Amino acid sequence: MANRMQDIVLGATLAVLAVIWTGLVIDTIPRGFGDGEIGARAFPLIFGIILLVLAVLLLGRLILNSEPDVRTEYDVSADAELPQPGGVKWMPAVLLLAEIALYGFLLEKIGFVLATPVIVLLIMLLNLRVRSIPKLASMSLGLTVSCWVIFEKLLGIYLANGTWINIG
Amino acid sequence: MDLFLHALSLALTPLAIGSIGLGALVGLIFGSTPGLTFTVALALALPMTFSMDPVPAMGLLMGTYIGGMTGGSVSAILLGIPGTPSAAATVLDGHPMTKQGEASIALGTAVIVSVFGGIFSLAVMIVSVDLVSQVAIGFGPAEIFALVLFGMSTICGLCGDSLLKGLIAGVLGLMIMTIGIDTIEGVPRMTFGSVNMLQGVNLLVAMIGVFAVPFVIEALSEKTNTSAQDTRVVRVKVELPKIGLLIRNAWLMIRCSVLGTGIGAIPGTGGAIASFLAYDHAKRFSKEPERFGKGNIEGVIAPETANNAVTGGTLIPLLSLGIPGDPATAIVLAGLMIHGITPGPALFMNHASEVYGIYVAVVLAYIWVLSFQMVGIRIFVHVLKIPRETLAFAVLVLCAIGAYSIRNSAFDIYAMGVIGVLAYLLIAMRVPITPIILGMVLGPTLENEFRTAMMLSSGNADIFYTSPTVLIFFALALLVIGLQLKSEFMRKTKRQQQ
Amino acid sequence: MTFNTTFKGGLIAAISSAIITLGGTAQAEYPEKPVDMTVLFGGTANTIAQLLSELMSDALGQPVVPVSRTGGGGAVGYSHVVGTAPDGYNIVWNSNSISTTHHTGRVEFDYSAFTPIARVSTEIPALAVNASTGWTNLDEFTAGVNAMDGKLKVGISGKGSFTHLTSAALFDAMGLTDKVAFISYGKGKAPVELLAGRIDAAIQWPGQFASYVESGDLNVLAVTGSERVGVLPDVPTAQEQGVDINISMWRGLAAPAGTPDDAVAKLQAAAETAVASDAFQEASKNIGFSPAFMNAADFGALIESDDAFYGTLLQQLGLAK
Numbered sequence: 005m006a007n008r009m010q011d012i013v014l015g016a017t018l019a020v021l022a023v024i025w026t027g028l029v030i031d032t033i034p035r036g037f038g039d040g041e042i043g044a045r046a047f048p049l050i051f052g053i054i055l056l057v058l059a060v061l062l063l064g065r066l067i068l069n070s071e072p073d074v075r076t077e078y079d080v081s082a083d084a085e086l087p088q089p090g091g092v093k094w095m096p097a098v099l100l101l102a103e104i105a106l107y108g109f110l111l112e113k114i115g116f117v118l119a120t121p122v123i124v125l126l127i128m129l130l131n132l133r134v135r136s137i138p139k140l141a142s143m144s145l146g147l148t149v150s151c152w153v154i155f156e157k158l159l160g161i162y163l164a165n166g167t168w169i170n171i172g
Numbered sequence: 173m174d175l176f177l178h179a180l181s182l183a184l185t186p187l188a189i190g191s192i193g194l195g196a197l198v199g200l201i202f203g204s205t206p207g208l209t210f211t212v213a214l215a216l217a218l219p220m221t222f223s224m225d226p227v228p229a230m231g232l233l234m235g236t237y238i239g240g241m242t243g244g245s246v247s248a249i250l251l252g253i254p255g256t257p258s259a260a261a262t263v264l265d266g267h268p269m270t271k272q273g274e275a276s277i278a279l280g281t282a283v284i285v286s287v288f289g290g291i292f293s294l295a296v297m298i299v300s301v302d303l304v305s306q307v308a309i310g311f312g313p314a315e316i317f318a319l320v321l322f323g324m325s326t327i328c329g330l331c332g333d334s335l336l337k338g339l340i341a342g343v344l345g346l347m348i349m350t351i352g353i354d355t356i357e358g359v360p361r362m363t364f365g366s367v368n369m370l371q372g373v374n375l376l377v378a379m380i381g382v383f384a385v386p387f388v389i390e391a392l393s394e395k396t397n398t399s400a401q402d403t404r405v406v407r408v409k410v411e412l413p414k415i416g417l418l419i420r421n422a423w424l425m426i427r428c429s430v431l432g433t434g435i436g437a438i439p440g441t442g443g444a445i446a447s448f449l450a451y452d453h454a455k456r457f458s459k460e461p462e463r464f465g466k467g468n469i470e471g472v473i474a475p476e477t478a479n480n481a482v483t484g485g486t487l488i489p490l491l492s493l494g495i496p497g498d499p500a501t502a503i504v505l506a507g508l509m510i511h512g513i514t515p516g517p518a519l520f521m522n523h524a525s526e527v528y529g530i531y532v533a534v535v536l537a538y539i540w541v542l543s544f545q546m547v548g549i550r551i552f553v554h555v556l557k558i559p560r561e562t563l564a565f566a567v568l569v570l571c572a573i574g575a576y577s578i579r580n581s582a583f584d585i586y587a588m589g590v591i592g593v594l595a596y597l598l599i600a601m602r603v604p605i606t607p608i609i610l611g612m613v614l615g616p617t618l619e620n621e622f623r624t625a626m627m628l629s630s631g632n633a634d635i636f637y638t639s640p641t642v643l644i645f646f647a648l649a650l651l652v653i654g655l656q657l658k659s660e661f662m663r664k665t666k667r668q669q670q
Numbered sequence: 671m672t673f674n675t676t677f678k679g680g681l682i683a684a685i686s687s688a689i690i691t692l693g694g695t696a697q698a699e700y701p702e703k704p705v706d707m708t709v710l711f712g713g714t715a716n717t718i719a720q721l722l723s724e725l726m727s728d729a730l731g732q733p734v735v736p737v738s739r740t741g742g743g744g745a746v747g748y749s750h751v752v753g754t755a756p757d758g759y760n761i762v763w764n765s766n767s768i769s770t771t772h773h774t775g776r777v778e779f780d781y782s783a784f785t786p787i788a789r790v791s792t793e794i795p796a797l798a799v800n801a802s803t804g805w806t807n808l809d810e811f812t813a814g815v816n817a818m819d820g821k822l823k824v825g826i827s828g829k830g831s832f833t834h835l836t837s838a839a840l841f842d843a844m845g846l847t848d849k850v851a852f853i854s855y856g857k858g859k860a861p862v863e864l865l866a867g868r869i870d871a872a873i874q875w876p877g878q879f880a881s882y883v884e885s886g887d888l889n890v891l892a893v894t895g896s897e898r899v900g901v902l903p904d905v906p907t908a909q910e911q912g913v914d915i916n917i918s919m920w921r922g923l924a925a926p927a928g929t930p931d932d933a934v935a936k937l938q939a940a941a942e943t944a945v946a947s948d949a950f951q952e953a954s955k956n957i958g959f960s961p962a963f964m965n966a967a968d969f970g971a972l973i974e975s976d977d978a979f980y981g982t983l984l985q986q987l988g989l990a991k
Contacts (some may be wrong), residue, residue, distance in 0.1 A: 007602070014601045018340060025347065025362075033361050041631070042623040044354040044361060051347045058340045065336070092600040096393035100385070101593045107572055108585030116573075124565060131392045132561060143562070147569055159198070160216050161208075161577050162737055165706065167754060215738070219720045222949070309866045313855065353742055356854040358774065358830035358989070360742075367749045370776060371741025440856055494878060495858050499712065502858075506717040509877065512956040516861070516881020580737050581746065620856065627853045628823065628868055 011066050018059035026052035096131055103127055115166035116156075120148040179528030182227040183536065191224065192231035192533050196540040199239025200548065203246070206253040206384055206567050207574030209376050210240020214503040226511040226526050231533035233507045237500055238290060238537040241443065241483055242545070245282040245476055250275055250555055253383040253567065257375060258443030258479035260609045261451040263383070264330070265464060265471025272467050273409065275553050280412040281469060282476045283545040287538045288425055289477035293433040293484025294534050304437050305492040311438050313625035314635045318645035319438065320618045323445040325649040326452035327607045328656035335660060337603045344598075345611020346618075348373050348591070355616075356623055368583040375612050377575045377584045378591050382605050384571045385592020391564035410550050417469065424454060424470060425477045432478035436485020439495040440621070443479040444613040450478035456655065484534070491515050491527065700758055700933045701732040707923075708762045709738045710747040714875070714957060715921065718791060719763045721953055725944035730936065736763070743767055743830070745776040752783050756926040758933025761787065765921045766832060768973070769980040774830055775991025781973050785929045788941040789922035789964035789972065791954065794895035795836045796876040796905065798888045800864050808892050808911040811871075812844055821851040825863055825872035828854045830989050835980065836894055836917050837873045838987055840908065843915045864888055876902045877958025894918070901958040920962065920976075922969055938966050 029048045036043025103126055110119035121144035128134040128143060155161040182188065195217060202213035217236050221229035244259035249266035262282065269278040297304070311319075324342070331338025351362045352372020363369035418425075428450040435446040454474035455464045464471050486497040494515035496502035508515055513523045520527060555563070575588045595605050629635035636642055709719045716738060723734040739747035744767035754760035764784070772780040797811075805811045815822050824841070826834040834852060841850050853869055860872040861882050873894070880901045882888040892908040893899050895918040908915045923941055925934065944950055945963040954961045964972065984990040 010601055014603070028362060034359060036357070041357075042626050044357045044359045046623075047619045048347065048350040048361060051343055051350065055340065055343045055347065058336060058343060062336050062340070092597060093389065093393045097389050097593050097596055100389050100392065101589050104385075104568075104572070104589030104592075105586055108576075108582040108589070111572070111576060111585065112582045120569060124569070127392060127565070127568075143565065147565055151569055151573065155573060159201070159213075161212065161573065162580060162735065163573065164576055164580070164582075215716075218717070219724055222721060222724065222953075309862055312863075312866060312868050355828045358743070358828055360776070367742060367745050367777060370743075371746045439859060439862065489862075493862050494881060495862060502713060506713070506957075509957050510717060510721070510953055514877070514881050514956070517885035517887060518881040521885075579741060579746075580739050581741070581750075620854075624853060624855050627851075630851070 008066060011062060015059050015063035015066065019056060019063065022052050022056035022059055026056065099131060100127075103130075111164040111166075113166050113168045115169070116163035117148060117152060118166065118169070119164070120151065121145060124148070175524055176528060178525045179532055182225075182525060182529040183231065183532035185228070187224075188228040188231050188529075188533065189536060191228045192235040192536045193540045195232040195235025195237075196239035196537050197544060199236040199241075200243040200246075200541065200544055202236075203240035203243025203255045204548075204552070205570055205574070206247040206251055206255065207380050207571035209256055209574060209578070210236060210243070211376070211498075211500045211503070212574070212577045213240055214500055218503055218507055221507055222510065226513055227529040227533065229507060229511055230504075230513075230526075230530050231536070233504050234530065234533050235537040235540065237504060238480075238483055238534065239541055239544075240500070241480055242283060242286045242290075242541050244479075245286070245472075246279060246548075246552055249278045249282065249472070250552060251387065251563075251567070253387060254379065256443070257379055257609065257613050258447050258482070259475070260379065260383075260444065260606060260613075261447040261475035262472055264451065264606060265466070265468050268465070268467035269469070269472065270556070274411075274467070275556065276410045276549055277413050278469070278472050279545075279549045279552065281417065282472055283542060283549070284413065284418060285421075285425055285473050285477040286480040287542050289429045289432055289479070289481035290483050290538050291535065292426070292429040293436065293481040294487075294531060295484075296430075296433050297484045297487050298531060301488055301492055304488050308437050308439060308489050308493065310641070312639075313621040313628060314639055315641045315645070316438065316440055317618065317621040317625055318636070318642040318649075319435075319441065320445065320614050320621065322645045322649040322652070323441075323449055323614050324610065324618065325652040326448050327610055328653060329452040329455055330448075330606045330610065331604055334602070334604075335656070337601075338607045341598065341603050341605060342607040342611040345608040345613075346615040347611075348378060348608075349375070349612050349615040350619070356620060368581065371579065371581065371583065373587050373591070373612075374575075374578055374584055376578055377588050378612055379609055380571045380575050381588040381590070381592035382595040382608055384567055385589065386596040386599055388564045388568045388571075389593070389596050391560040410553060412546075412549075413469075421470065421473050424473055427453070428474045428477035429481040432481025433485040435478075436482035436497065437488040439489045439493070439497055440617060442486070442498045442613075443482040444609075446482045446485075447475035447479040448610055448613075450474040452652070456652075487530075487534075491519055491530075492517065700930070700936055701730055703759060704733040704735050705730070705758070705937075706754075706760050707734050707736050708747045708751050708760070709736050709740070710744040710763065710765070710767060711740055712738070714793070714877075714959065715763065715765070717957060718921065718953075718959065721950065722763075722790060722941070722944055725947050725950060726937075726940045729940035729943040734940075742776055743771055743774075745771045748777055748779075751924075752779055752926055754926060756785075756928035756930075758925060758929050758937065761923050761925045761937065763921065764924045766919050766976060766980065768924075769977040770830060770832070770835070770984065772977075773981050773984045773990050781977050783927055784924035785927050785934060786966050786970040786973060787923040787925060787934055788938045788966060789920050789962055789969045790941055790945055791922075791959045792895070792918045792920045792962045793875055793959045794893045794897075794899050794918045795833060795873045796879060796890050796893045796899070796902065797840065797871060797873050797908075798860070798864060798879045798882075798890045799871045800867060801887055801889050802867075803870075803889070805891060806889055807906070808844065808908065808913055811891055812846065815846055815849050818849070822846070822849055822871060823853050823869045824850045825855055825860050825869040825874075826852050827874075830984070830987075832919055833873045835983055835987075839917055839983060840873070840894055840913070840915055843908075843913050861888060875958060876905075880958065897960075899958070900955055900960060920972070921959075922964070934966060 033045040035045050107123045124144040156163045199210050202208045202210045213236050244255035245262045248254040248259040248262040252263050252267035254260045266278045327342045353370050432446045435441050451474050454470050455461050486501050489495040496505045575584045625635050719736045723736040726734045739750050751762040768781045771777050799805050860874040863869045876899050879890050890905045896916045945961045
């Protein structure tokens with residue numbers, strides 16, 4: 005039954021998303037110039053409408069067909085590496101999103117060499133609750149130094165330089 | 173014959189062989205590291221070729237290209253994170269094989285069929301370059317649109333248990349790719365006035381997000397004691413595929429090679445569409461289609477053969493017409509140009525021995541790749557022994573490096589994070605994520621070719637039903653959808669009878 | 671949150687002191703660290719940039735690092751460079767796109783946000799048609815187009831792209847504006863679309879057409895600059911054929927406005943050395959662009975007059991914001 009509830013949430017969210025998308029498309033993208041030209045608006049608009057139709061179909065099927073969907077029973081849920089139905093780990097997901105965003109921001113401001121240990125430390129402290137100092141130090145420094153040596157020095161990839169401060 | 177000997181003398185110098193090997197190695201490293209892509213490797217290799225002779229220079233670039241294309245399967249199989257969009261289809265069966273302890277067999281098979289596909293397509297290209305390029309010229313916007321639509325129809329076969337959810341995923345992929353500047357009219361779409369949004373969502377960045385971020389979230393949320401957690405048995409054995417396995421699948425390999433070569437030859441398509449079509453084809457013609465998605469070796473053979481067959485195929489429009497099929501081949505084109513080898517119809521008149529030298533270089537590149545991988549597989553499988561948390565950190569940092577390296581923009585890291593977390597939520601809702609990638613790969617081509625076709629016909633839709641090629645692809649797309657609906661229906665009635 | 675802001679405040683304080691100390695030494699001797707060169711486009715622009723940066727590194731004594739920041743027709747890269755410190759360590763590999771991105775409303779600032787360093791190269795568009803049309807010069811072309819029913823299909827690489835602007839200006843000068851319909855298609859596909867007869871004419875870079883001219887499949891009727899181009903020496907300019915038009919795409923270097931004069935002078939000298947080198951001259955023939963060094967002052971005047979020209983042109987085409 006958890007599956008069904010979840011699908012209703014999914015369908016409803018997607019329907020709302022589709023309506024917002026379609027509205028924005030109509031509002032912000034100009035139509036074509038004519039003369040056989042399919043304007044820039046047509047495709048995003050069609051995609052938005054298709055998504056709306058699919059979301060409504062999903063909802064409709066759930067309402068009409070009250071028996072649980074038998075097919076979802078096989079295998080997929082037995083996979084330990086996938087999140088379980090109803091078991092979305094909201095905290096880690098949101099936390100990681102914030103950390104990735106911060107990482108991107110810090111890369112531009114303080115460069116790869118400083119941003120990477122900061123982020124790795126942050127994840128270890130917040131997500132994994134690691135408190136052992138040697139572990140924290142070895143992981144953050146080890147990862148940063150090995151990536152820097154391999155990519156910047158050996159392979160010559162441009163790793164971000166900071167605009168506020170820059171070392172390396 | 174003289175020409176051929178001259179070509180051999182150009183390609184079999186120690187410098188040429190060495191630079192091909194170096195290219196293959198660098199390509200393999202970039203291709204097999206989650207997050208890094210071989211387009212970036214090619215961009216880095218290009219300046220190194222400036223001071224070289226043409227054949228070693230092209231050898232370095234072709235080696236990187238081929239190594240990267242082959243390497244893409246490694247992280248797809250081991251971690252479920254494809255190294256290139258072309259390897260996205262390989263995840264479907266390759267990663268389940270790893271979970272069943274058969275990682276090395278999957279990896280070994282992937283390498284061998286890749287080499288087979290690559291050499292096969294090279295042979296086809298050498299024999300029929302003129303003929304094929306004539307056919308390729310006939311592929312206008314309407315034909316390419318029809319082909320891409322046919323490619324989209326394979327979403328049906330990737331949906332897992334819910335066709336509806338698969339289609340939703342596909343549409344989401346299509347929507348993501350409309351963000352940014354519309355190339356045809358130059359107007360911004362869904363950018364909310366932000367300059368950074370103008371660059372749109374990069375396909376590779378989105379791919380990294382969709383596959384890598386959910387893995388990282390799961391691995392990093394196991395916040396209990398890190399070492400005690402790893403009680404699961406890690407079975408790491410090195411076992412290469414048996415000859416019998418390959419012989420049994422020879423016919424499949426040949427079909428997928430033909431498919432890959434053909435698609436590669438059409439400008440503006442590429443490896444991803446070929447591998448998805450090949451996967452779908454293998455599943456549809458298999459005696460046991462229900463085993464696909466659960467670790468069927470055929471699901472590795474088909475896409476890997478096809479995406480490497482594309483490498484030979486793309487050489488046809490690249491050399492005979494001067495048209496690059498994707499950003500990677502665009503860099504190969506730049507390499508040709510800077511050495512004075514201008515692609516186009518006059519190429520074979522002016523630079524025949526260099527061109528044959530490039531052919532020899534491709535063969536050498538595959539020999540290098542094969543030998544590197546035979547050693548590499550033994551090393552790669554030990555990645556599975558690394559504790560999941562440590563691996564997740566490495567994947568996260570590598571993906572950030574990779575996403576950033578494409579356009580040197582923090583925007584791409586934000587995009588990776590947002591798309592990745594959304595993909596995680598979708599997975600939790602049992603929405604298959606592979607169709608998102610398919611939608612993203614094909615969306616821009618689908619839209620642009622359709623609009624160009626309509627402009628060419630001054631708004632008259634008959635351009636889509638007067639060309640026989642277009643009609644054939646439409647028919648194939650309908651056939652795929654029809655077959656899918658039929659099998660859905662049969663499954664349903666079967667269940668009701670039980 | 672409080673923690674975060676204090677942390678940030680402290681960081682900014684620490685960094686600004688670092689910058690002050692750095693700034694003190696930077697004036698002593700430029701350059702003392704690598705120079706970051708933003709590249710706005712892939713393809714030819716990127717290839718030339720990679721070669722130029724290598725040659726400039728030799729002349730400057732510090733590496734010049736080409737960093738690709740593509741997207742938005744150049745808007746993304748220009749915005750990045752405008753936001754960096756004007757210390758000579760951040761430069762941009764610019765082009766006419768500074769005018770188009772500004773006038774189409776993608777970025778707020780215009781060319782005056784940058785200090786010109788030097789023009790490095792020019793690329794001159796060429797007009798090609800299928801050889802089976804029999805047209806070999808602009809007069810035959812005009813006569814042929816006027817005799818046609820319907821419109822001439824002209825391939826461009828997208829609305830507002832440089833090839834679009836050039837085509838519009840050329841056909842306007844030839845009095846054919848009402849007879850052409852522009853078709854956008856993927857980059858680099860012009861020769862094939864012409865060969866297959868799906869489009870009737872295309873304006874693209876001469877390097878793309880060279881091989882087809884040699885094989886006799888395509889005719890190149892004119893180039894739009896004031897001089898002929900190296901890869902197609904037999905093709906006359908439009909001016910030679912009585913059509914008054916002079917459009918070429920320049921590429922050069924610029925830094926954020928306020929960059930010290932000595933840094934600009936050193937970069938200009940490095941660019942001059944690089945352009946004069948054999949490697950650069952050789953590459954220009956192969957890739958199909960013209961080396962065209964111009965000093966900072968002249969380059970600044972050129973940018974200014976071009977900006978006015980493209981502003982008006984975009985206005986006429988209804989693409990200006």
